[in-house]
Amino acid sequence: MLKLSRYVLYDILRNKIVIAYTLFLFIVSFSMFRMEENSSKAILSLLNIVLIVLPLISLIFTTIHYYNSYEFIELMLSQPLSRTRILLSEFGGVCISLLSAFWIGVGVPVLLFSADETGFALLFTGTALTIVFTSIAFLASVRSKDKARGIGFALLLWFYFALIYDGLVLLILFAFSDYPMEKFTLLLSALNPIDLGRIFIMLKMDISALMGYTGALYKDFFGSGKGVLFTTVIMLLWATIPLWLAIRSFRRKDM
Amino acid sequence: MIRIEHINKKFRRLQALDNISANFYKGQVISLIGPNGSGKTTLIKSILGMVKPDSGKIFVKDQPVNGDPAYRSDIGYMPQIGRYPDNMKVGQLFDMMKKIRNADEKETDNDLVLQFNIPAIYEKPMRTLSGGTRQKVSAALAFLFSPAILILDEPTAGLDPLSSEILKEKIIYEKKKNKLILITSHVLSDLEELTTHIMYLQEGKMQFLKDLETLQEETDEIKLSKAIAKVMRGYETDNKWIDQIFLAEKKDERIY
Numbered sequence: 001m002l003k004l005s006r007y008v009l010y011d012i013l014r015n016k017i018v019i020a021y022t023l024f025l026f027i028v029s030f031s032m033f034r035m036e037e038n039s040s041k042a043i044l045s046l047l048n049i050v051l052i053v054l055p056l057i058s059l060i061f062t063t064i065h066y067y068n069s070y071e072f073i074e075l076m077l078s079q080p081l082s083r084t085r086i087l088l089s090e091f092g093g094v095c096i097s098l099l100s101a102f103w104i105g106v107g108v109p110v111l112l113f114s115a116d117e118t119g120f121a122l123l124f125t126g127t128a129l130t131i132v133f134t135s136i137a138f139l140a141s142v143r144s145k146d147k148a149r150g151i152g153f154a155l156l157l158w159f160y161f162a163l164i165y166d167g168l169v170l171l172i173l174f175a176f177s178d179y180p181m182e183k184f185t186l187l188l189s190a191l192n193p194i195d196l197g198r199i200f201i202m203l204k205m206d207i208s209a210l211m212g213y214t215g216a217l218y219k220d221f222f223g224s225g226k227g228v229l230f231t232t233v234i235m236l237l238w239a240t241i242p243l244w245l246a247i248r249s250f251r252r253k254d255m
Numbered sequence: 256m257i258r259i260e261h262i263n264k265k266f267r268r269l270q271a272l273d274n275i276s277a278n279f280y281k282g283q284v285i286s287l288i289g290p291n292g293s294g295k296t297t298l299i300k301s302i303l304g305m306v307k308p309d310s311g312k313i314f315v316k317d318q319p320v321n322g323d324p325a326y327r328s329d330i331g332y333m334p335q336i337g338r339y340p341d342n343m344k345v346g347q348l349f350d351m352m353k354k355i356r357n358a359d360e361k362e363t364d365n366d367l368v369l370q371f372n373i374p375a376i377y378e379k380p381m382r383t384l385s386g387g388t389r390q391k392v393s394a395a396l397a398f399l400f401s402p403a404i405l406i407l408d409e410p411t412a413g414l415d416p417l418s419s420e421i422l423k424e425k426i427i428y429e430k431k432k433n434k435l436i437l438i439t440s441h442v443l444s445d446l447e448e449l450t451t452h453i454m455y456l457q458e459g460k461m462q463f464l465k466d467l468e469t470l471q472e473e474t475d476e477i478k479l480s481k482a483i484a485k486v487m488r489g490y491e492t493d494n495k496w497i498d499q500i501f502l503a504e505k506k507d508e509r510i511y
Contacts, residue, residue: 007343007351014342071338077305079355080328254266254306 004076004086008093011069018097021057025049025105032109039114040205043122046106047201050126051194052162054102055133059154062094062137067147074255083251091138091243098130118204125197128235132193133158135243142246142253165192182217190230193238200231256281256404256435257302262311264297264459271297272308273459279437281403284430285464286446287439288483289456295439296335298456299406302437303332315404328356331402335409335439337393339381345392346377349399356400366428367395370421386413394422398429405429405436411445423448443480450479455486462486 012018029046036042069090076086106126110119136157141150169188173181189195203222221227257279264272271294279285287295300306302313304320304327312319318326339348353363368374371391376384384392390413397405407426411419426449430436440446453470455462467479476482 003354007340011340011342069340072340074305074334074338075340076355078303078327078330078332078334079352080324080326081355082324252307255300 002092004081004089005092005096007072008069008090009097011072012065012093012097017061018101021061022101022105025101026109029106029109033113040118043110043114043118044205046110046122047198050106050122050129051198054126054129055162055194056158058098058130058133059137059140059158060151061098062134063141063151063154065094066090066138066141067150077255084247087138087142087247087250091134095131095134098134099127102126102130118201121201121204125201128239129193129197132235132238135239135246139242139246142250161192161194165195169195186218186221190234193235196231196234200227203227256316258314258317259302260312260314262301262308262313264301264306264308270459272301275311275461277454277461277464279435281435282433283452284426284436284438284450285452285454286450287437287454287456288443290487293456294459295456296408299408299437299439302406303327303330328400329403331397331400331405333393333397333407333410335412337389339389339392341380341382343381344377345373345379345381345384348381348392349373349377349396352396352399358400363399364401365399367391367398367421367425371395371418387415387418390414391418398425403434405434407436407438409440410438411440411442419445443483447479453479453483455483
C-alpha cells in the first residue's frame with residue numbers, strides 16, 4: 001500500500017501547491033503569535049483558520065488531485081491491484097501531504113508558543129478535520145465523473161458545513177426555544193465536524209463561561225474524558241464512513 | 256484461457272455489450288473487429304475489470320474477473336489512448352511498474368524497450384511525449400512482463416511505419432510462444448499477417464467468431480479487408496449469420 005502512496009506523494013510534492021500551503025499556514029500562525037500578546041488570543045484567531053480554511057483547502061485540493069490523477073488510477077487498474085488498495089493509497093498520499101503541511105505550518109508555531117492543553121486541542125481538531133474533509137472530498141469526486149460537478153459539489157459541502165449548518169442550528173434552537181434543548185444541541189454538534197471541533201476547542205478556553213447554561217453543560221461533558229472520547233469517536237466516524245462509501249462506489253465504477 | 260459467459264453491459268440507453276459469450280484459448284491471435292462504438296473496447300475493459308458488466312461472468316485462467324485482482328498479472332494491456340501521470344518521467348514510470356509487479360530486472364522482456372530506444376527518453380516527463388512516442392511506451396509496458404495474455408487496443412494507430420513493423424514482428428514472435436493475443440484494429444492489413452481468429456462485433460452483439468481460413472472460404476476472399484468488407488455490407492441490409500447470407504447469394508447465382 002505504502003509503495004503506491006509514495007508515488008502519489010511524489011506527484012503531489014512535484015506541483016508545489018502543498019509547499020505553498022505549508023508556508024501560508026506557517027506565516028499566518030507565526031505572525032498571529034507574534035502580534036497577539038496573549039497566546040490564547042492567538043489560538044482563538046488560529047481557530048478560525050483551522051475551522052474555515054483547513055476544510056476548504058482539504059476539499060478543493062483533494063478533489064482536484066483526484067481528477068488530475070485519473071490517468072494514474074486508470075493505469076493502476078490494469079495492473080494486479082485491487083481497487084480498494086488503489087483508492088486507499090490515493091487517500092493515504094493526500095492525507096499525509098495535507099497533514100504534514102498542517103503539522104509544520106501550524107503545529108510547529110503552536111508547540112513553540114503555546115504548548116498547553118488548548119494548543120493540543122487545536123492540533124487534534126486540525127488533524128481530524130483534515131482527515132474528515134479529505135475523506136468527504138474523495139466521496140464527492142468518486143461519485144461524479146465530471147470535474148466541474150465534483151469540485152462544485154465539494155464547495156457546496158463546504159458551504160453547508162462551514163456556514164449554512166450554523167444558520168440551520170440557530171433556526172432550530174430559535175423555533176424550539178421553549179423546550180429544553182441542551183442534550184439535543186449536543187447531538188446537533190455531532191452532525192457537523194466543524195462545529196464539533198469548534199466546541200471542543202472553545203471549551204478548553206476560558207470563554208466557555210460566556211456561553212450560559214448550554215455552555216456549562218458542554219463544559220461538563222466535553223471537559224471530561226468522556227467528551228474527548230466522544231469527539232474522537234465522532235471524528236473517526238466522519239472520516240471512515242465517507243471513505244467507506246467512496247470505496248464502495250469506486251469498486252462498482254466503470255472507468 | 257479467457258471464458259466469457261453471457262455478458263451484458265448498458266451505458267444509459269446504449270447497449271454496449273449484448274449477451275456475448277466466447278472462449279479464447281492460448282496460441283490464438285484474436286482480432287476484434289467492428290465499426291466504431293460496437294463495443295470492442297468495452298469488451299476489453301470488461302476482461303480487465305475496468306468496466307463492470309451488468310450481468311454475466313468472465314473468467315481468466317478460470318479465475319473470475321471480479322474477484323482477486325491477481326489474475327491481471329497474466330495480462331499485458333496496451334490501451335487505445337495511453338494516459339499516464341503528466342509529471343512522471345518515463346524512467347520513473349518503468350521503475351514504478353516493475354515495483355508494482357515485484358519483477359526482477361532479469362525477468363523483464365526489454366525487447367521493445369530497446370528497439371523503440373526508450374532509454375533515450377527516460378528523463379523526459381510523460382506530458383512532453385508525442386502521441387506516437389506514448390504509444391511506444393504503452394507497447395513496451397504491455398510486453399514488459401512477458402504475460403501469457405496480451406490485450407492490444409489499436410496497437411498500431413499513431414505509430415510510424417518502422418515502429419509499427421517492429422511491433423508486428425514482436426507480436427508474431429510472442430504468438431509463436433503460444434500466447435493468447437487479443438487485438439482490435441481498424442487497419443485490417445496489419446491484422447492479416449497476425450490473426451488466427453476473427454471476432455466480429457456490431458452494436459454490442461457478437462456476429463461471429465471464426466478462424467481466418469473459414470472466413471476466407473465463406474467469403475471467397477483471400478484478403479481479410481475484402482472479406483470483412485463483404486461481411487459488413489451483408490450485415491447492413493440483413494443481420495443474419497454470415498453463412499446464411501452467402502448461401503443465399505450462391506443460390507441466386509444458380510438461378511440466373
